[in-house]
Every structure is written in structure tokens, then in C-alpha cells.
Amino acid sequence: MPQSRPDDKQGAALPGGRAAPRTGSFIEPSTLMRIKNLQMRAKVVVDGFLSGLHRSPVHGFSVEFTEYRQYSPGDDLRFLDWRLYARSDRYYIKRFEDETNLRCYLLVDLSRSMGFHTLAYDKAEYAKTVAATLAYFLTLQRDAVGLVAFDQGIREYLPARFRAGHLHRLMMALEHAPAGTSTDLAAPLEQIARTARKRGLVVLLSDLLAPIETIETQLGQLRSQGHEVVVIRILDPAEINFGFRDESLFFDLESGRELYVDPTAVRVDYQRRFAEHARDLARACNDLGIDRYELATDQPLDRALFDLLNSRMRRGRRFARRRSAPARPVAGGR
């Protein structure tokens, strides 16, 4: 299993007095992606993430964040998590273990545009890894996780379950989902509307390279069904910076259009339009009360996961249990 790089210095302080994990402790994505098995890859990320938490000097952080806290004399030993003790040789108390489990749906966009890559792996692979990581993490928390892999239609569907073998099936479904042609959220949304009897959490992993009006309409439909929605935008660094140099015939992976482009001539304009689209997306998510996060494929996954959970924690949300009161719309994005 690839190890994270040794950390030899403290990370910067986070708001609320919490300390960030030390720099250098995250796993390089290129290294991570060499792990062929998706479940293993996810496990590495989660374990590394959790071990990072263990080394945090601020005790309250992990307890609140992960629903674990270090054992203090006088705690009720019924809530001691013996598995964690077996793994970590430390005592932790579980909280809200008996509360209703969270239902989480992972919507993974596997259209052709997600097949773009300038690194050794494409966005789809990265998205699958993020999805697998979240599924693994949620399963550890005994939450029900479902999967909808889609392009212009639904390619894989697994209802939200917490039972033996479900995680494995989910990983298999992710590994084998083929890359489609175009992107259409309508089909997965209808599927969720049909099958999700209870409200839960919907995590959408996509590059969201579509007109804002379409995205806004489709995300609005998701929110109208009452689910809490988190959008994780997966982008290749080249899509953000447009760092190409040679004049080329650019080929749209989804529409098949061709365009002669001199990157040096159009870079500034591309970045402006890209940023404008991102702002519109941010505004749309904000208006709909949707949390939005952006992940570049060259970012370490565990760092991304850390930032995601941290951000939600700062806003009073827990990436686990749903409160009885509906979630208030808060500003999304990083």
C-alpha cells in the first residue's frame, strides 16, 4: 500500500482552533491511481485520512467531525468502538450510533467529457475514486450508500443500502461503468425520484460542462425533491488553465465538433468565459442551497476529502447524520 509522505511539520491553524493536517501528509493522486482496485484505493484514502485525524492535537475536532471522540473516564463504555480500538489501539466513543442512518446517493457522471485527461488518468477515474472513497467512508459510518452512474442515460444503479456485500457491489459497479457520449441529468434524477422514499444526501460528481440554465434546472429539480445536495465538480487542470501551446484542431469529445484554435490567442478569453461560467454555477448553487466543491484531478484525494468534510463541519453540517430539521441552505463551494 503506498504510504503517505512523512510529515515533519505542523500544518497551518484552521478556524476554530483546529489544526489542518500537516502538509506532505497527503497521497499523490498519480501514486494513488496506480492502485488498480478501486476499493483498495478508497481504503487507502480513507485510512490515510483517518490516521491524519488521529495525529491531530485537537481532540474535539475528530470527535465532532467523525462522531468519534477519545474516551474520557466516566464515558459510557457501551459506546466504545471496539473495532476502532482493534485497529488503532486507542479508545474512542461512538456517538449517535443508534440514530437513523443517512441515505446517500452518489451520482457519478461518466460521459465522454469526463474522459478528458492531461494527466495519466482521466476525470472519470478520478470521479470514481472520489465516489468510492465517499462510499467507503460512509459505509464505515454505517450509512446507506447508493450509486447512479450516468451519461445520457443511467448506466449503473444501486439503491442506497447498508448491508454486507453492498459496498463491494458498489465498487464493482463503479469499476465497470462504461464512458458514455453526452451528459443528461434528467434520467438519474427521475430514478432517484422513483426509488428514494426518504430524503437523503445526493452527491453529484460531474464536470458540469453544460449551459448554466440546463444545470440550474436539473439541480433545482433535485432540490425540489427535498434532498440535501452536494455538488463536487471534477476538472482537469488543463480545463481550468487552458495551458495548451500548439495551434490545433480541438475536438469536442461529446458533440464531435471541431474548431481550429490558437491557444495563445484564445487563452485569456477562455479563462474569462470559464470563470464566468463558474461564477454563474456558484450563484445557481447558492440560490438553490447546494454545497459546491471543486476538485482538480491533480489534487490529492484525501486532501480534497479533508477540505470537503472540514468545510461542511464549519458550516454546522455533518457529513453523516441528518438532523430532524431540514438543512438550511448555506453558501456552497470553497
Place this chain on the structure above:
Amino acid sequence: MGFLVPLYLAGLAALSLPVILHLVRRTPRGRQDFSSLMFLAPTVPKLTRRSRLDQLLLLAMRLAALALFALAFARPFLREAASFSHADLPGRRVALLVDTSASMRRADLWQQAVKLAERELGELGSQDDVALYTFGERLQTVIGFEQEGTETTQAKPQVIRQQLAALKPGWGSTDLGTALVAVAGEIDSTSDVRQSSLEPQLVVISDFQKGSRIEALQSFEWPKRVPVVTRPVQPARRTNAFCHILPDEEEQDGADARVRVVNAADSAGEQFYLAWSGDEPQVKGRHELAVYVPAGQSRVVRLARGTDALQADRIVLRGDDHPFDNTFYAVPPRKEQATILYAGSDGPDDANGMQYYLRLAVANDPLRQVEVRPLHTIGDLPKPGESGARLVVVTQSPAGDWTAGLQSYVEQGGMVLVVPADREAAPIVPALFDDVDLVAELRRSEGEYALLGEIDFTHPLFASFAGPRYGDFTKIHFWKQQRFALRASAVTRAVARFDNGDPALLERRLGTGRLLALTSGWNPDDSQLALSSKFVPLVGAMLDLACGTARVATGGTVNEPVTLPDLPGSPAFVVVAPGGLKIDVPAGSRIFAATDEPGLYRATAGTNEIPFAVNLAAVESNTAPLELEQLAQRGVPLGKSVSRAERTERVRQQRDTELEGRQKVWRWLIVAAVGLLILETWWAGRTERTIAESSLRAA
């Protein structure tokens, strides 16, 4: 080599386009897959330092194709060796039509016209034929067209110059339409008949005033190949007004006149003055009447003669720039002397008699000074050949043998009117009218009367009553009449009858005179005739019948025939024109047509002298310019005269067009261009495929 449309050679500038495109064109280094093109715009090719020409062979083919297209559109042709000069120009048949109407007398218009004509003559070539026409009211051929190729063609311009020097404007009005139609028809028919290759052309030199008549153009189909070149002449100063006398509705003695003053539409001046005038200095009116007339309008004023202008025969207007139409001629008032011999027992002051009313009826005749003299004996009647009384009125049976004397008088041209005053005078009627019998005297009781029931309004005595307004005689009652009856084969006729059928007015022609008889008197005891409004004109008609009409044809216009009065005996007239020229009118004719100039004419026949005035036509004074578009609207093709150089160029162009039409070099150029394009398309496709394959291999 020449080009028919060299402007298209500017299309060769488009050759720079493929060069630029080749310079700016970028060959992509390869192909790049990308997630979405939604944030990308195509890069516009531009010239940079790195620009260089690619694909030289393709560039050359494209340039060549464009050049061939540009050359083809320019319609090239191979010129023939012979050059084209003025001598090769086809000849023209030029008709000069010069206006000689009265309005050309203004200022220096005629001099301008002559200069323009000479300029046209100067433009003529050796192949050109020319003719000179003048027009006013009528067209006149001064010098006509000749046969082509005759020697006179070359000498004609000089002849025309001589004729022009002798011409001058007349006094007629302007019939431009008829003149144009006639000359155009002449040119066209001449060209057709002789199958002439000469190009016809009509040059009109005129002041083109609004008073010109152009109605004749309305129904004329203008020959297409006869263009019209207009050469207008205009005076420097434009103010022009004219005057004319309006006829009075009421009978006036002619001392005063109602005068209309008309100011032309383009006049600058508005203040004019009128005065009576004549040849004799003493009749020149000292009293000018000021008249203000804005441009384009008219005013009517009353111009009094004054005692010192009683014999003035013209009204002169002053205040405008052109005096040609400033004089209006009018016959001065003059009363004819006439004598009526009256044979009756009643005195001139006897209000119960007929003489009294007869004298009253003729007292105020504006055209005659009538004297009523008593006729005592037959010897008082004028002898044959003597001038004297032309009418004898007999109311009482005269003593002695009057019958033969009166009949002789009538046969010699006199007129006798018999009106028996009583029963005793009645037999004179059957004595004079041998086919009329006296029946009885009829006196109606109070309250009873007869009316005139049947009247021959075609008779000169009743002609003036022919209208419905004047023809009602039912208000004239007759209480006493002498009843006469016409025999079966009577020559005498009843001009009027009473409502009981009895003749009221009898007439018999004897020799050159007339016998008339009224069967009822006009005095109040007999009837209401003398007291009616019809009595005076009836007596006037009798005097006209007896003495001949004294009215002359005033208001005649130049070149219009004048009808002279019908005098007894129909004598032959000799007319003295204003210039003093004497013109004989054919015997038996009363039409005088030689009214060539305005002024007072005097027609004399024997001892009779009848003056009449001839004036300019009023339309000729309408000197505002005519819009030449009106001619074009009526189908006249107005063209511009072209100089010899322009004609040479035009004919050269025509020859080049024919040459190019025969050679059709443009077709071969188009074929070559299309072939090149096909080759270029194939080569470009081949090149594209090569590039695509190499980039795929590189990817």
C-alpha cells in the same frame, strides 16, 4: 487587344485575396481532444511575422482562375487595324426648327436664336444634311432636305445662313405641337423613303413659352429614331404684361372700356400704366391709369377715354420689359348716319301717333345717328345711285301715285315699311303687295286682344329674339289690326301671324330691296308694341336690314380671318392694312385673311368704310417658360446634343461591341478558369488528405 468593359479589370485586385489567405492560413499541428468547446471561439487567421506562403502551386492556380474570370468579365477582343476618325462618322439629317412667333420679338431673343442656329450649322459634318423650318402659327419650310450625295448638301449651311439673316419674327402665336409633328413626320418619312443611313435629328430653337400650343403632340406617335434637341432662348428681363378690352354686356357708347391687364407668371414687376393713344399726337392720352397686378394674376379696370381721346384707337400699356404686346387696338366709337323717311299725318310730338315712338326708338342708337325726316312727295325718295335714306315708313296713304315710286325705290335696294294707321291707309298694302287682299279692319272690344302667335325667328328682324329669354311676345297685346289675306300663290310671306292666324308682318322682296308691312300699328291705340322692350331692337333690326350691319369684327387676332359686314349690294372690299398696303378681297367674298400684323384695318367698299382691329393672340403674351418635361410627357424624346468627339466615341464603342460579339473571347477564358478550378479542387483535396494522414500518424 481592347476591352469592352475595362472596369471589370478592377477585379484583378481580388488576386490579393488568395495571397492573403495563403499567408494567414495556419496548418494545425495536430488534433486535440477536449472535454467541451463551449468556452472556445475559433481563431481568426491573421498576418504575423511568421506568415509565409504555403502551397504555392494551389496559390498559383487560384490566382490564375481569378485572373481569367476578371479578364472574361472585362470582355476582351482583338482590335482590327483600321482606326476610327470623324470622317468615318455616319452622317446626320438635322432639321432646324426656329420659332418666329410674336414672343420672339422680345429683347434679343431673335439674335440669340440666330446665333444658336449658326452654332448648329457649325457642328455639321461633311456627311450631314440640314434643313431650315420656321414656325409660328403655321410651319414654313425655308430650306428643305435634299437628295443625299448632291452637291447642294455641302453648300446648304451657307444658304441657310443667308436665309436666317433675312428672316425675322412675325406676329403670330406659337403652335409648337403642330410644327414638331410636321417636321418629325417629314424627317422620318424622308429617312424611310430613301432608306437613308443618316441619323435624323430635330433641333428646336424657341423661347418655349407657356402660351405655345402643344395639343397636337397628344395624339401623335413620335418616331423612335428622331430625337429632339431643344435650344431655349430666354430674355434677361422677364417682366411682361398685356391688356385687352373686355366686351361690355350692356350696350355702351364705347367711350369707356373695361380693360383686363394680365401679368406673366415669371414677371418681376407689378406696377403698370394704361392710357388711350393713337397716331395723331393730340389723341395721346394724358391721363394714365395706374394698375397694380401681381405676377401670375390679372385685374380688370375701367379706362375712361376723356374728351381729348375720343378718337384714340388703341390702349397702350407701360411698365413691363417687353413692348411687343403692349398695344391693344380698338375701333374708336363712330356713329353711322342713317335717315328714315316718314310718310304719315301724325306729328313728331304726337304721342298717339307712330312717328313719336319711332323717333324715340332710334334716338339712342349707339351705332347710328338716325334722322327721321318727313316724306312729303315721291321726289324726296333718293334716286338710284344716290346715298340717302335706306328706310321709308309709310303710315298714311300718300297722295298721288306713290305705289310705282315706292316700288322703284325698293327695287333699287331700299326698304319700305307700311304700317296703315287706319282703315283709309290700309289699301296701300294690297297696292304694294299685289298678292295680298284687304279683308277688314278688326277692332277688339275692351278686354280682348290678340297676341303674336307665330313668328319666324330665322328672319333677320326676329333673329335677335330667337333665344328663350327674348322670344316671349305674349306680353304685347294688339287691339286693332287691319286684316289681310294672302292669296293662294302669294310670293309675299307672313313673317309673323297673330294668334287668330291673320298675318301680322308681311314681307316681299322686290329687286334688291324689301317691302314690309305691319298690319297693326305700334302706337298705344293699336297695340303695346311701342311700349314694349322689343320695339327698339325691332326697329334697330329694321335699320340693320335697311342700312346693313354697322358692327365690325373687333377682337380679331393676327392670322385669323375676319368676316366683313354684309352690305347691301354685296360690294367688293378693298382692305387697307396698318402699314398702308391695300389688299383686294375677291368679289362676293366677305372673308379677309391677310391679318398678318396687329393694328387697325379699314375695309372700304364704295363709300362705305368699315374699320376693324386686329390684335395679338392673348396666349402669345403668356411668356412664362414652359416646362420641357411636358414635351417628354407627350412622347417627345428629348435628347442632348452630342459633340462630334462624343459621337465618334459612341460609334467606336458600337463597333467594338460588334467586334467582341463576333470574337467571344470571354467564353474561352471562362472555360479555362473553370478547368483551373477543377484542377485546384482536386489538388487541394489531395493536399488536405496528406496533411490529415500525417497529423494522425503524429498523434
